[in-house]
């Protein structure tokens with residue numbers, strides 16, 4: 001028996017088509033079920049179902065929805081249940097649904113016309129596994145969690161070590177060559193414990209710690225974004241503030257651990273974290289922005305990181321067709337309507353944060369809203385005058401550009417960050433009107449600085 005990625009419970013054609021398009025885009029194995037009963041009778045065909053999308057958009061009473069959620073939950077107790085309810089239901093009604101066992105509740109209009117389902121499904125299904133480096137395993141140590149290898153042929157995860165396994169020399173030799181290995185997301189606390197247990201002084205331990213902090217920032221950011229997408233009042237403001245503070249804490253710790261490294265750039269660019277898409281790139285952009293801000297003594301590094309993390313949250317409000325082009329890096333293929341929508345995303349981002357009452361400083365708000373503005377007023381969304389431009393926002397935009405050049409899709413070869421930095425520095429200085437002269441003066445020195453004197457090797 002195998003694990004099914006996605007079960008779709010609906011007999012509505014439009015609903016099914018939307019789920020199918022997402023499943024095909026992300027290459028999920030999926031199956032349709034006509035209703036909750038059908039699902040309950042047939043879910044036993046699988047060892048597990050990672051995620052279930054339950055269509056309750058026709059139901060008007062919260063108790064009826066809650067009943068269907070409970071049936072689905074009985075059929076697949078371990079699954080993540082994304083429940084889609086009628087757009088007429090109130091947040092209080094959505095709360096009842098949530099407490100009946102739904103993992104997340106969204107409205108029908110959001111399901112059909114926003115990009116929230118893309119984000120939720122890709123995160124829930126794909127980040128069931130999180131990447132680690134084989135290099136971070138210590139020879140002779142015993143692991144308390146299973147380890148997986150991603151097969152490039154069929155993009156399935158193969159278990160290669162069980163809990164209790166003692167990491168052997170041959171194992172390490174074989175997989176260090178491969179680079180990325182994977183853990184179940186639920187084993188992250190065990191991985192944190194393992195990394196802390198095997199920490200020591202020295203460059204390898206610093207690298208390991210930095211990668212762990214990056215992983216933690218990524219996970220806490222994803223949790224925050226999932227909460228932002230939740231429409232039920234059960235997802236409270238207090239919870240939002242709490243997750244925001246966790247993110248801030250990990251951002252600060254990542255900054256600290258990057259400061260211990262000669263070449264923090266490579267750690268971030270070599271990570272497979274966030275390889276699956278758009279909003280998911282934010283932690284990498286934030287990390288690059290943190291490094292540049294620290295090294296160029298520009299702005300407040302932690303605030304810049306938070307601004308970078310949140311400035312693309314508005315992608316969730318974009319229509320599915322616009323997001324698909326963003327995910328495929330095809331910004332030049334937008335039609336007029338998609339372009340207009342895309343150019344509003346900094347406004348959507350700020351609105352998402354404000355509607356969740358995240359405690360943002362004025363500087364962070366400015367970084368978010370100005371994250372695509374240019375000196376020549378050809379940016380967006382407000383075409384801010386050059387003397388009103390925030391340097392920290394410019395920095396975030398530069399790092400977004402850097403990350404666009406670094407992105408790899410599954411199975412592709414990683415690019416060399418040193419080359420990317422050099423090309424970025426050339427294009428930033430030749431594109432007059434993009435950044436201010438003073439800004440470039442400070443930044444180019446850092447981008448062109450030779451890194452890594454040879455005693456730290458990052459694979």
Ligand SMILES: [Fe+2]
Nearest residue numbers: 311312345371
């Ligand atoms: Fe953006």
